[in-house]
Amino acid sequence: MISVKNVLIVLAVAFSAYLAARGLWWTAPVPQPLVVVTTLGLYLATTWLCIFWEPASVRSAPHPVLADVPAPAHPDDAAPSATDGFRGPVPLPVAAQILALACAVIVPSAISLGVGEASRTAPFATWYLGGIGALMTVVMVRRRPWTAWAGIVMLAIASSVWMGPLNALALGLVGSIVWVTCAQLLVFSMDRAARDTSRLTRLQRAATGWQTSQVVRQRERRVQVQKALAVAGPVLTRTVARNGVLSDSDRLEARIAEGRLRDEMRGPRLLDDEVRAELERARRRGANVTVLDEGGLDDVDDATLAVIRAQLAEALRAASSERLYIRTSPDEHVAVTVVGRSPSVGAPSDEDSVDLWREIPHPGRV
Structure with a gap:
Protein backbone atom coordinates (compact mmCIF):
# COMPACT_ATOMS: atom_id res chain seq x y z
CA MET A 1 0.00 0.00 0.00
CA ILE A 2 1.44 3.36 -1.07
CA SER A 3 1.10 6.03 1.63
CA VAL A 4 2.82 9.25 2.58
CA LYS A 5 4.59 7.45 5.42
CA ASN A 6 5.98 4.73 3.11
CA VAL A 7 7.14 7.32 0.59
CA LEU A 8 8.96 9.29 3.30
CA ILE A 9 10.61 6.11 4.60
CA VAL A 10 11.86 5.23 1.12
CA LEU A 11 13.20 8.75 0.63
CA ALA A 12 14.96 8.69 4.03
CA VAL A 13 16.59 5.32 3.27
CA ALA A 14 17.66 6.39 -0.22
CA PHE A 15 19.06 9.73 0.95
CA SER A 16 21.04 8.22 3.81
CA ALA A 17 22.40 5.57 1.42
CA TYR A 18 23.40 8.30 -1.05
CA LEU A 19 25.25 10.25 1.64
CA ALA A 20 27.08 7.11 2.77
CA ALA A 21 27.95 6.24 -0.83
CA ARG A 22 29.65 9.62 -1.15
CA GLY A 23 32.02 8.48 1.55
CA LEU A 24 33.18 5.59 -0.66
CA TRP A 25 33.87 7.79 -3.68
CA TRP A 26 37.49 8.34 -2.82
CA THR A 27 39.32 10.83 -5.03
CA ALA A 28 42.53 10.56 -3.02
CA PRO A 29 44.36 7.81 -1.15
CA VAL A 30 42.75 6.91 2.19
CA PRO A 31 45.21 5.93 4.93
CA GLN A 32 42.74 3.76 6.86
CA PRO A 33 40.03 2.50 4.52
CA LEU A 34 38.80 -0.14 7.00
CA VAL A 35 37.98 2.56 9.55
CA VAL A 36 36.09 4.53 6.90
CA VAL A 37 34.08 1.51 5.71
CA THR A 38 33.29 0.39 9.27
CA THR A 39 32.14 3.90 10.16
CA LEU A 40 29.91 3.99 7.08
CA GLY A 41 28.35 0.69 8.14
CA LEU A 42 27.76 2.00 11.67
CA TYR A 43 26.11 5.11 10.27
CA LEU A 44 23.81 3.21 7.92
CA ALA A 45 22.83 0.66 10.57
CA THR A 46 22.04 3.38 13.10
CA THR A 47 20.10 5.53 10.64
CA TRP A 48 18.00 2.68 9.29
CA LEU A 49 17.38 1.44 12.81
CA CYS A 50 16.05 4.87 13.75
CA ILE A 51 13.83 4.85 10.68
CA PHE A 52 12.33 1.38 11.09
CA TRP A 53 12.49 0.53 14.78
CA GLU A 54 8.99 0.61 16.23
CA PRO A 55 8.51 -1.52 19.37
CA ALA A 56 5.83 -4.20 19.16
CA SER A 57 4.10 -2.84 22.26
CA VAL A 58 3.71 0.54 20.56
CA ARG A 59 2.48 -1.00 17.31
CA SER A 60 -0.21 -3.03 19.05
CA ALA A 61 -1.34 -0.29 21.42
CA PRO A 62 -4.14 2.05 20.28
CA HIS A 63 -2.95 5.56 19.61
CA PRO A 64 -4.75 8.27 21.54
CA VAL A 65 -6.23 11.34 19.93
CA LEU A 66 -3.92 14.26 20.50
CA ALA A 67 -6.65 16.62 21.62
CA ASP A 68 -7.68 14.18 24.34
CA VAL A 69 -4.17 13.64 25.71
CA PRO A 70 -2.68 16.02 28.29
CA ALA A 71 0.44 17.86 27.27
CA PRO A 72 3.59 15.94 28.23
CA ALA A 73 5.88 17.33 30.90
CA HIS A 74 8.92 16.67 28.71
CA PRO A 75 9.09 17.16 24.92
CA ASP A 76 10.77 13.78 24.46
CA ASP A 77 7.76 12.10 26.08
CA ALA A 78 5.27 13.52 23.59
CA ALA A 79 2.51 11.13 22.69
CA PRO A 80 2.19 9.86 19.13
CA SER A 81 -0.19 11.88 17.08
CA ALA A 82 -3.34 10.15 16.03
CA THR A 83 -6.75 11.17 14.94
CA ASP A 84 -9.48 9.34 13.10
CA GLY A 85 -7.58 7.65 10.29
CA PHE A 86 -4.31 9.47 11.06
CA ARG A 87 -1.27 7.99 12.76
CA GLY A 88 1.90 9.95 13.32
CA PRO A 89 5.45 8.72 14.00
CA VAL A 90 5.89 7.03 17.37
CA PRO A 91 8.64 8.16 19.77
CA LEU A 92 12.08 6.68 19.17
CA PRO A 93 13.14 4.10 21.80
CA VAL A 94 15.84 5.09 24.27
CA ALA A 95 18.34 2.53 22.92
CA ALA A 96 18.07 4.01 19.44
CA GLN A 97 18.57 7.51 20.85
CA ILE A 98 21.78 6.40 22.53
CA LEU A 99 23.01 4.87 19.28
CA ALA A 100 22.19 8.05 17.38
CA LEU A 101 24.14 10.20 19.85
CA ALA A 102 27.04 7.76 19.79
CA CYS A 103 27.03 7.97 16.02
CA ALA A 104 27.11 11.78 16.18
CA VAL A 105 30.22 11.56 18.35
CA ILE A 106 32.06 8.66 16.66
CA VAL A 107 31.43 9.20 12.93
CA PRO A 108 33.02 12.68 12.49
CA SER A 109 36.15 11.71 14.42
CA ALA A 110 36.49 8.27 12.82
CA ILE A 111 36.06 9.61 9.27
CA SER A 112 38.48 12.47 9.90
CA LEU A 113 41.11 10.05 11.22
CA GLY A 114 40.45 7.48 8.50
CA VAL A 115 40.82 9.84 5.51
CA GLY A 116 43.91 11.61 6.84
CA GLU A 117 44.61 15.25 7.51
CA ALA A 118 45.08 16.18 3.84
CA SER A 119 41.59 15.02 2.81
CA ARG A 120 39.46 16.18 5.71
CA THR A 121 37.71 18.85 3.62
CA ALA A 122 37.33 16.67 0.52
CA PRO A 123 33.73 15.78 -0.52
CA PHE A 124 34.20 12.09 0.35
CA ALA A 125 35.32 13.13 3.86
CA THR A 126 32.69 15.79 4.62
CA TRP A 127 29.68 13.63 3.83
CA TYR A 128 29.10 13.11 7.56
CA LEU A 129 28.00 16.74 7.92
CA GLY A 130 24.92 15.93 5.87
CA GLY A 131 24.76 12.33 7.08
CA ILE A 132 24.54 13.14 10.78
CA GLY A 133 22.16 15.99 9.94
CA ALA A 134 19.90 13.50 8.13
CA LEU A 135 20.11 11.11 11.11
CA MET A 136 19.13 13.86 13.55
CA THR A 137 16.29 14.86 11.23
CA VAL A 138 14.97 11.30 11.53
CA VAL A 139 15.36 11.49 15.32
CA MET A 140 13.41 14.76 15.34
CA VAL A 141 10.61 13.28 13.25
CA ARG A 142 10.53 10.36 15.70
CA ARG A 143 9.61 12.91 18.40
CA ARG A 144 12.92 13.19 20.25
CA PRO A 145 13.78 16.91 19.85
CA TRP A 146 16.26 17.12 22.72
CA THR A 147 18.20 14.16 21.39
CA ALA A 148 18.21 15.61 17.87
CA TRP A 149 19.53 18.99 18.98
CA ALA A 150 22.12 17.34 21.23
CA GLY A 151 23.32 15.39 18.21
CA ILE A 152 23.59 18.57 16.14
CA VAL A 153 25.62 20.23 18.92
CA MET A 154 27.98 17.23 19.02
CA LEU A 155 28.32 17.33 15.23
CA ALA A 156 29.11 21.04 15.32
CA ILE A 157 31.78 20.58 17.99
CA ALA A 158 33.44 17.58 16.30
CA SER A 159 33.43 19.10 12.81
CA SER A 160 34.78 22.42 14.12
CA VAL A 161 37.60 20.60 15.87
CA TRP A 162 38.61 18.55 12.82
CA MET A 163 38.15 21.09 10.01
CA GLY A 164 37.55 24.46 11.65
CA PRO A 165 34.26 26.29 12.30
CA LEU A 166 34.18 28.21 9.03
CA ASN A 167 34.87 25.13 6.92
CA ALA A 168 32.22 23.18 8.83
CA LEU A 169 29.61 25.87 8.26
CA ALA A 170 30.53 26.24 4.60
CA LEU A 171 30.63 22.51 3.82
CA GLY A 172 27.24 21.42 5.24
CA LEU A 173 26.72 22.15 8.94
CA VAL A 174 24.30 24.98 8.18
CA GLY A 175 22.21 22.67 6.00
CA SER A 176 22.00 20.08 8.79
CA ILE A 177 20.81 22.71 11.25
CA VAL A 178 18.19 23.88 8.75
CA TRP A 179 16.98 20.29 8.16
CA VAL A 180 16.48 19.65 11.87
CA THR A 181 14.75 23.01 12.34
CA CYS A 182 12.38 22.32 9.45
CA ALA A 183 11.68 18.84 10.81
CA GLN A 184 10.74 20.27 14.21
CA LEU A 185 8.43 22.82 12.60
CA LEU A 186 6.90 20.10 10.44
CA VAL A 187 6.22 17.83 13.42
CA PHE A 188 4.71 20.74 15.34
CA SER A 189 2.48 21.65 12.38
CA MET A 190 1.48 18.02 11.87
CA ASP A 191 0.50 17.62 15.53
CA ARG A 192 -1.42 20.87 15.48
CA ALA A 193 -3.26 19.78 12.34
CA ALA A 194 -4.05 16.46 14.01
CA ARG A 195 -5.45 18.24 17.06
CA ASP A 196 -7.52 20.55 14.87
CA THR A 197 -8.81 17.60 12.89
CA SER A 198 -9.77 15.79 16.07
CA ARG A 199 -11.49 18.88 17.42
CA LEU A 200 -13.38 19.42 14.17
CA THR A 201 -14.39 15.76 14.14
CA ARG A 202 -15.84 16.06 17.62
CA LEU A 203 -17.63 19.28 16.69
CA GLN A 204 -19.06 17.63 13.60
CA ARG A 205 -20.29 14.69 15.66
CA ALA A 206 -21.83 17.05 18.21
CA ALA A 207 -23.53 19.02 15.44
CA THR A 208 -24.82 15.81 13.88
CA GLY A 209 -26.12 14.65 17.26
CA TRP A 210 -27.84 17.99 17.84
CA GLN A 211 -29.40 17.90 14.39
CA THR A 212 -30.59 14.34 15.00
CA SER A 213 -32.10 15.32 18.34
CA GLN A 214 -33.93 18.21 16.66
CA VAL A 215 -35.34 15.86 14.04
CA VAL A 216 -36.48 13.49 16.78
CA ARG A 217 -38.10 16.34 18.69
CA GLN A 218 -39.88 17.53 15.57
CA ARG A 219 -41.14 14.01 14.99
CA GLU A 220 -42.30 13.81 18.61
CA ARG A 221 -44.10 17.13 18.29
CA ARG A 222 -45.87 15.91 15.16
CA VAL A 223 -46.92 12.77 16.99
CA GLN A 224 -48.19 14.84 19.93
CA VAL A 225 -50.15 17.10 17.57
CA GLN A 226 -51.69 14.06 15.88
CA LYS A 227 -52.65 12.63 19.28
CA ALA A 228 -54.11 15.96 20.32
CA LEU A 229 -56.19 16.13 17.16
CA ALA A 230 -57.34 12.56 17.66
CA VAL A 231 -58.38 13.25 21.28
CA ALA A 232 -59.68 16.79 21.08
CA GLY A 233 -60.90 16.81 17.49
CA PRO A 234 -64.31 15.17 18.10
CA VAL A 235 -64.97 17.35 21.17
CA LEU A 236 -64.05 20.53 19.30
CA THR A 237 -66.19 19.48 16.35
CA ARG A 238 -69.25 18.97 18.58
CA THR A 239 -68.54 22.26 20.38
CA VAL A 240 -68.45 24.20 17.11
CA ALA A 241 -71.50 22.38 15.75
CA ARG A 242 -73.55 23.28 18.87
CA ASN A 243 -72.23 26.86 19.10
CA GLY A 244 -70.66 26.16 22.51
CA VAL A 245 -73.85 24.89 24.09
CA LEU A 246 -72.77 21.58 25.65
CA SER A 247 -74.60 19.04 27.68
CA ASP A 248 -73.25 17.66 30.94
CA SER A 249 -71.97 14.56 29.15
CA ASP A 250 -70.24 16.71 26.53
CA ARG A 251 -68.59 18.78 29.28
CA LEU A 252 -67.39 15.59 30.94
CA GLU A 253 -65.94 14.36 27.66
CA ALA A 254 -64.21 17.72 27.18
CA ARG A 255 -62.67 17.51 30.67
CA ILE A 256 -61.53 13.93 30.01
CA ALA A 257 -60.05 14.97 26.64
CA GLU A 258 -58.19 17.82 28.33
CA GLY A 259 -56.85 15.40 30.94
CA ARG A 260 -55.69 13.00 28.25
CA LEU A 261 -53.80 15.77 26.48
CA ARG A 262 -52.12 16.85 29.71
CA ASP A 263 -51.12 13.25 30.45
CA GLU A 264 -49.61 12.77 26.99
CA MET A 265 -47.60 15.97 27.28
Whole structure:
Protein backbone atom coordinates (compact mmCIF):
# COMPACT_ATOMS: atom_id res chain seq x y z
CA MET A 1 0.00 0.00 0.00
CA ILE A 2 1.44 3.36 -1.07
CA SER A 3 1.10 6.03 1.63
CA VAL A 4 2.82 9.25 2.58
CA LYS A 5 4.59 7.45 5.42
CA ASN A 6 5.98 4.73 3.11
CA VAL A 7 7.14 7.32 0.59
CA LEU A 8 8.96 9.29 3.30
CA ILE A 9 10.61 6.11 4.60
CA VAL A 10 11.86 5.23 1.12
CA LEU A 11 13.20 8.75 0.63
CA ALA A 12 14.96 8.69 4.03
CA VAL A 13 16.59 5.32 3.27
CA ALA A 14 17.66 6.39 -0.22
CA PHE A 15 19.06 9.73 0.95
CA SER A 16 21.04 8.22 3.81
CA ALA A 17 22.40 5.57 1.42
CA TYR A 18 23.40 8.30 -1.05
CA LEU A 19 25.25 10.25 1.64
CA ALA A 20 27.08 7.11 2.77
CA ALA A 21 27.95 6.24 -0.83
CA ARG A 22 29.65 9.62 -1.15
CA GLY A 23 32.02 8.48 1.55
CA LEU A 24 33.18 5.59 -0.66
CA TRP A 25 33.87 7.79 -3.68
CA TRP A 26 37.49 8.34 -2.82
CA THR A 27 39.32 10.83 -5.03
CA ALA A 28 42.53 10.56 -3.02
CA PRO A 29 44.36 7.81 -1.15
CA VAL A 30 42.75 6.91 2.19
CA PRO A 31 45.21 5.93 4.93
CA GLN A 32 42.74 3.76 6.86
CA PRO A 33 40.03 2.50 4.52
CA LEU A 34 38.80 -0.14 7.00
CA VAL A 35 37.98 2.56 9.55
CA VAL A 36 36.09 4.53 6.90
CA VAL A 37 34.08 1.51 5.71
CA THR A 38 33.29 0.39 9.27
CA THR A 39 32.14 3.90 10.16
CA LEU A 40 29.91 3.99 7.08
CA GLY A 41 28.35 0.69 8.14
CA LEU A 42 27.76 2.00 11.67
CA TYR A 43 26.11 5.11 10.27
CA LEU A 44 23.81 3.21 7.92
CA ALA A 45 22.83 0.66 10.57
CA THR A 46 22.04 3.38 13.10
CA THR A 47 20.10 5.53 10.64
CA TRP A 48 18.00 2.68 9.29
CA LEU A 49 17.38 1.44 12.81
CA CYS A 50 16.05 4.87 13.75
CA ILE A 51 13.83 4.85 10.68
CA PHE A 52 12.33 1.38 11.09
CA TRP A 53 12.49 0.53 14.78
CA GLU A 54 8.99 0.61 16.23
CA PRO A 55 8.51 -1.52 19.37
CA ALA A 56 5.83 -4.20 19.16
CA SER A 57 4.10 -2.84 22.26
CA VAL A 58 3.71 0.54 20.56
CA ARG A 59 2.48 -1.00 17.31
CA SER A 60 -0.21 -3.03 19.05
CA ALA A 61 -1.34 -0.29 21.42
CA PRO A 62 -4.14 2.05 20.28
CA HIS A 63 -2.95 5.56 19.61
CA PRO A 64 -4.75 8.27 21.54
CA VAL A 65 -6.23 11.34 19.93
CA LEU A 66 -3.92 14.26 20.50
CA ALA A 67 -6.65 16.62 21.62
CA ASP A 68 -7.68 14.18 24.34
CA VAL A 69 -4.17 13.64 25.71
CA PRO A 70 -2.68 16.02 28.29
CA ALA A 71 0.44 17.86 27.27
CA PRO A 72 3.59 15.94 28.23
CA ALA A 73 5.88 17.33 30.90
CA HIS A 74 8.92 16.67 28.71
CA PRO A 75 9.09 17.16 24.92
CA ASP A 76 10.77 13.78 24.46
CA ASP A 77 7.76 12.10 26.08
CA ALA A 78 5.27 13.52 23.59
CA ALA A 79 2.51 11.13 22.69
CA PRO A 80 2.19 9.86 19.13
CA SER A 81 -0.19 11.88 17.08
CA ALA A 82 -3.34 10.15 16.03
CA THR A 83 -6.75 11.17 14.94
CA ASP A 84 -9.48 9.34 13.10
CA GLY A 85 -7.58 7.65 10.29
CA PHE A 86 -4.31 9.47 11.06
CA ARG A 87 -1.27 7.99 12.76
CA GLY A 88 1.90 9.95 13.32
CA PRO A 89 5.45 8.72 14.00
CA VAL A 90 5.89 7.03 17.37
CA PRO A 91 8.64 8.16 19.77
CA LEU A 92 12.08 6.68 19.17
CA PRO A 93 13.14 4.10 21.80
CA VAL A 94 15.84 5.09 24.27
CA ALA A 95 18.34 2.53 22.92
CA ALA A 96 18.07 4.01 19.44
CA GLN A 97 18.57 7.51 20.85
CA ILE A 98 21.78 6.40 22.53
CA LEU A 99 23.01 4.87 19.28
CA ALA A 100 22.19 8.05 17.38
CA LEU A 101 24.14 10.20 19.85
CA ALA A 102 27.04 7.76 19.79
CA CYS A 103 27.03 7.97 16.02
CA ALA A 104 27.11 11.78 16.18
CA VAL A 105 30.22 11.56 18.35
CA ILE A 106 32.06 8.66 16.66
CA VAL A 107 31.43 9.20 12.93
CA PRO A 108 33.02 12.68 12.49
CA SER A 109 36.15 11.71 14.42
CA ALA A 110 36.49 8.27 12.82
CA ILE A 111 36.06 9.61 9.27
CA SER A 112 38.48 12.47 9.90
CA LEU A 113 41.11 10.05 11.22
CA GLY A 114 40.45 7.48 8.50
CA VAL A 115 40.82 9.84 5.51
CA GLY A 116 43.91 11.61 6.84
CA GLU A 117 44.61 15.25 7.51
CA ALA A 118 45.08 16.18 3.84
CA SER A 119 41.59 15.02 2.81
CA ARG A 120 39.46 16.18 5.71
CA THR A 121 37.71 18.85 3.62
CA ALA A 122 37.33 16.67 0.52
CA PRO A 123 33.73 15.78 -0.52
CA PHE A 124 34.20 12.09 0.35
CA ALA A 125 35.32 13.13 3.86
CA THR A 126 32.69 15.79 4.62
CA TRP A 127 29.68 13.63 3.83
CA TYR A 128 29.10 13.11 7.56
CA LEU A 129 28.00 16.74 7.92
CA GLY A 130 24.92 15.93 5.87
CA GLY A 131 24.76 12.33 7.08
CA ILE A 132 24.54 13.14 10.78
CA GLY A 133 22.16 15.99 9.94
CA ALA A 134 19.90 13.50 8.13
CA LEU A 135 20.11 11.11 11.11
CA MET A 136 19.13 13.86 13.55
CA THR A 137 16.29 14.86 11.23
CA VAL A 138 14.97 11.30 11.53
CA VAL A 139 15.36 11.49 15.32
CA MET A 140 13.41 14.76 15.34
CA VAL A 141 10.61 13.28 13.25
CA ARG A 142 10.53 10.36 15.70
CA ARG A 143 9.61 12.91 18.40
CA ARG A 144 12.92 13.19 20.25
CA PRO A 145 13.78 16.91 19.85
CA TRP A 146 16.26 17.12 22.72
CA THR A 147 18.20 14.16 21.39
CA ALA A 148 18.21 15.61 17.87
CA TRP A 149 19.53 18.99 18.98
CA ALA A 150 22.12 17.34 21.23
CA GLY A 151 23.32 15.39 18.21
CA ILE A 152 23.59 18.57 16.14
CA VAL A 153 25.62 20.23 18.92
CA MET A 154 27.98 17.23 19.02
CA LEU A 155 28.32 17.33 15.23
CA ALA A 156 29.11 21.04 15.32
CA ILE A 157 31.78 20.58 17.99
CA ALA A 158 33.44 17.58 16.30
CA SER A 159 33.43 19.10 12.81
CA SER A 160 34.78 22.42 14.12
CA VAL A 161 37.60 20.60 15.87
CA TRP A 162 38.61 18.55 12.82
CA MET A 163 38.15 21.09 10.01
CA GLY A 164 37.55 24.46 11.65
CA PRO A 165 34.26 26.29 12.30
CA LEU A 166 34.18 28.21 9.03
CA ASN A 167 34.87 25.13 6.92
CA ALA A 168 32.22 23.18 8.83
CA LEU A 169 29.61 25.87 8.26
CA ALA A 170 30.53 26.24 4.60
CA LEU A 171 30.63 22.51 3.82
CA GLY A 172 27.24 21.42 5.24
CA LEU A 173 26.72 22.15 8.94
CA VAL A 174 24.30 24.98 8.18
CA GLY A 175 22.21 22.67 6.00
CA SER A 176 22.00 20.08 8.79
CA ILE A 177 20.81 22.71 11.25
CA VAL A 178 18.19 23.88 8.75
CA TRP A 179 16.98 20.29 8.16
CA VAL A 180 16.48 19.65 11.87
CA THR A 181 14.75 23.01 12.34
CA CYS A 182 12.38 22.32 9.45
CA ALA A 183 11.68 18.84 10.81
CA GLN A 184 10.74 20.27 14.21
CA LEU A 185 8.43 22.82 12.60
CA LEU A 186 6.90 20.10 10.44
CA VAL A 187 6.22 17.83 13.42
CA PHE A 188 4.71 20.74 15.34
CA SER A 189 2.48 21.65 12.38
CA MET A 190 1.48 18.02 11.87
CA ASP A 191 0.50 17.62 15.53
CA ARG A 192 -1.42 20.87 15.48
CA ALA A 193 -3.26 19.78 12.34
CA ALA A 194 -4.05 16.46 14.01
CA ARG A 195 -5.45 18.24 17.06
CA ASP A 196 -7.52 20.55 14.87
CA THR A 197 -8.81 17.60 12.89
CA SER A 198 -9.77 15.79 16.07
CA ARG A 199 -11.49 18.88 17.42
CA LEU A 200 -13.38 19.42 14.17
CA THR A 201 -14.39 15.76 14.14
CA ARG A 202 -15.84 16.06 17.62
CA LEU A 203 -17.63 19.28 16.69
CA GLN A 204 -19.06 17.63 13.60
CA ARG A 205 -20.29 14.69 15.66
CA ALA A 206 -21.83 17.05 18.21
CA ALA A 207 -23.53 19.02 15.44
CA THR A 208 -24.82 15.81 13.88
CA GLY A 209 -26.12 14.65 17.26
CA TRP A 210 -27.84 17.99 17.84
CA GLN A 211 -29.40 17.90 14.39
CA THR A 212 -30.59 14.34 15.00
CA SER A 213 -32.10 15.32 18.34
CA GLN A 214 -33.93 18.21 16.66
CA VAL A 215 -35.34 15.86 14.04
CA VAL A 216 -36.48 13.49 16.78
CA ARG A 217 -38.10 16.34 18.69
CA GLN A 218 -39.88 17.53 15.57
CA ARG A 219 -41.14 14.01 14.99
CA GLU A 220 -42.30 13.81 18.61
CA ARG A 221 -44.10 17.13 18.29
CA ARG A 222 -45.87 15.91 15.16
CA VAL A 223 -46.92 12.77 16.99
CA GLN A 224 -48.19 14.84 19.93
CA VAL A 225 -50.15 17.10 17.57
CA GLN A 226 -51.69 14.06 15.88
CA LYS A 227 -52.65 12.63 19.28
CA ALA A 228 -54.11 15.96 20.32
CA LEU A 229 -56.19 16.13 17.16
CA ALA A 230 -57.34 12.56 17.66
CA VAL A 231 -58.38 13.25 21.28
CA ALA A 232 -59.68 16.79 21.08
CA GLY A 233 -60.90 16.81 17.49
CA PRO A 234 -64.31 15.17 18.10
CA VAL A 235 -64.97 17.35 21.17
CA LEU A 236 -64.05 20.53 19.30
CA THR A 237 -66.19 19.48 16.35
CA ARG A 238 -69.25 18.97 18.58
CA THR A 239 -68.54 22.26 20.38
CA VAL A 240 -68.45 24.20 17.11
CA ALA A 241 -71.50 22.38 15.75
CA ARG A 242 -73.55 23.28 18.87
CA ASN A 243 -72.23 26.86 19.10
CA GLY A 244 -70.66 26.16 22.51
CA VAL A 245 -73.85 24.89 24.09
CA LEU A 246 -72.77 21.58 25.65
CA SER A 247 -74.60 19.04 27.68
CA ASP A 248 -73.25 17.66 30.94
CA SER A 249 -71.97 14.56 29.15
CA ASP A 250 -70.24 16.71 26.53
CA ARG A 251 -68.59 18.78 29.28
CA LEU A 252 -67.39 15.59 30.94
CA GLU A 253 -65.94 14.36 27.66
CA ALA A 254 -64.21 17.72 27.18
CA ARG A 255 -62.67 17.51 30.67
CA ILE A 256 -61.53 13.93 30.01
CA ALA A 257 -60.05 14.97 26.64
CA GLU A 258 -58.19 17.82 28.33
CA GLY A 259 -56.85 15.40 30.94
CA ARG A 260 -55.69 13.00 28.25
CA LEU A 261 -53.80 15.77 26.48
CA ARG A 262 -52.12 16.85 29.71
CA ASP A 263 -51.12 13.25 30.45
CA GLU A 264 -49.61 12.77 26.99
CA MET A 265 -47.60 15.97 27.28
CA ARG A 266 -46.51 15.72 30.92
CA GLY A 267 -45.96 12.01 31.44
CA PRO A 268 -45.81 9.97 28.23
CA ARG A 269 -43.40 7.37 29.66
CA LEU A 270 -45.85 6.56 32.44
CA LEU A 271 -48.64 5.71 30.05
CA ASP A 272 -49.81 2.56 28.35
CA ASP A 273 -53.32 1.42 27.41
CA GLU A 274 -54.05 0.03 30.88
CA VAL A 275 -52.84 3.15 32.71
CA ARG A 276 -54.78 5.40 30.31
CA ALA A 277 -57.94 3.39 30.97
CA GLU A 278 -57.53 3.71 34.76
CA LEU A 279 -56.87 7.45 34.50
CA GLU A 280 -60.02 7.89 32.44
CA ARG A 281 -62.03 5.80 34.93
CA ALA A 282 -60.81 7.99 37.81
CA ARG A 283 -61.76 11.15 35.96
CA ARG A 284 -65.18 9.81 35.05
CA ARG A 285 -65.93 9.23 38.72
CA GLY A 286 -65.01 12.88 39.36
CA ALA A 287 -61.39 12.68 40.54
CA ASN A 288 -58.91 15.42 39.71
CA VAL A 289 -55.78 13.67 38.34
CA THR A 290 -52.32 15.19 37.79
CA VAL A 291 -49.59 13.22 35.99
CA LEU A 292 -45.99 14.52 35.92
CA ASP A 293 -42.89 12.83 34.54
CA GLU A 294 -39.92 14.92 35.67
CA GLY A 295 -37.23 12.74 34.13
CA GLY A 296 -36.89 9.96 36.65
CA LEU A 297 -37.57 7.29 34.03
CA ASP A 298 -35.36 8.54 31.21
CA ASP A 299 -32.83 5.70 31.52
CA VAL A 300 -35.34 2.91 32.18
CA ASP A 301 -35.72 0.23 29.50
CA ASP A 302 -39.06 -0.89 28.05
CA ALA A 303 -39.26 -4.12 30.08
CA THR A 304 -38.80 -2.23 33.37
CA LEU A 305 -41.29 0.43 32.26
CA ALA A 306 -43.87 -2.29 31.62
CA VAL A 307 -43.49 -3.52 35.22
CA ILE A 308 -43.76 0.02 36.62
CA ARG A 309 -46.83 0.80 34.51
CA ALA A 310 -48.55 -2.41 35.60
CA GLN A 311 -48.04 -1.47 39.27
CA LEU A 312 -49.24 2.08 38.57
CA ALA A 313 -52.41 0.77 36.93
CA GLU A 314 -52.99 -1.47 39.93
CA ALA A 315 -52.59 1.46 42.34
CA LEU A 316 -55.02 3.60 40.31
CA ARG A 317 -57.52 0.77 40.15
CA ALA A 318 -57.67 0.61 43.96
CA ALA A 319 -57.70 4.41 44.47
CA SER A 320 -60.81 6.26 45.60
CA SER A 321 -59.28 9.67 46.35
CA GLU A 322 -60.77 12.84 44.94
CA ARG A 323 -57.34 14.20 44.04
CA LEU A 324 -54.60 12.02 42.61
CA TYR A 325 -51.00 13.13 42.09
CA ILE A 326 -48.77 10.80 40.07
CA ARG A 327 -45.12 11.84 39.80
CA THR A 328 -41.83 10.21 38.97
CA SER A 329 -39.38 10.19 41.85
CA PRO A 330 -35.74 11.41 41.88
CA ASP A 331 -34.92 8.68 44.40
CA GLU A 332 -32.82 5.91 42.88
CA HIS A 333 -34.97 3.20 44.53
CA VAL A 334 -38.42 4.73 43.94
CA ALA A 335 -39.73 5.01 40.38
CA VAL A 336 -43.18 6.60 40.85
CA THR A 337 -45.04 8.11 43.77
CA VAL A 338 -48.87 8.07 43.85
CA VAL A 339 -50.52 10.39 46.38
CA GLY A 340 -54.28 10.61 46.96
CA ARG A 341 -56.05 13.34 48.91
CA SER A 342 -59.66 13.64 49.96
CA PRO A 343 -61.61 16.06 52.19
CA SER A 344 -61.36 15.18 55.86
CA VAL A 345 -64.59 14.49 57.73
CA GLY A 346 -65.48 17.49 59.89
CA ALA A 347 -62.62 19.61 58.50
CA PRO A 348 -63.01 22.81 56.46
CA SER A 349 -63.78 22.18 52.81
CA ASP A 350 -60.39 23.52 51.63
CA GLU A 351 -58.39 21.12 53.81
CA ASP A 352 -57.65 17.63 52.44
CA SER A 353 -56.06 14.68 54.12
CA VAL A 354 -53.76 12.14 52.53
CA ASP A 355 -55.66 8.88 52.15
CA LEU A 356 -53.32 7.22 49.64
CA TRP A 357 -49.53 6.99 49.54
CA ARG A 358 -47.96 4.48 47.22
CA GLU A 359 -44.33 4.31 46.19
CA ILE A 360 -43.60 2.10 43.18
CA PRO A 361 -40.00 0.86 43.42
CA HIS A 362 -37.54 0.45 40.59
CA PRO A 363 -37.47 -3.27 39.76
CA GLY A 364 -34.10 -4.70 40.72
CA ARG A 365 -32.99 -1.68 42.78
CA VAL A 366 -34.85 -2.41 45.97
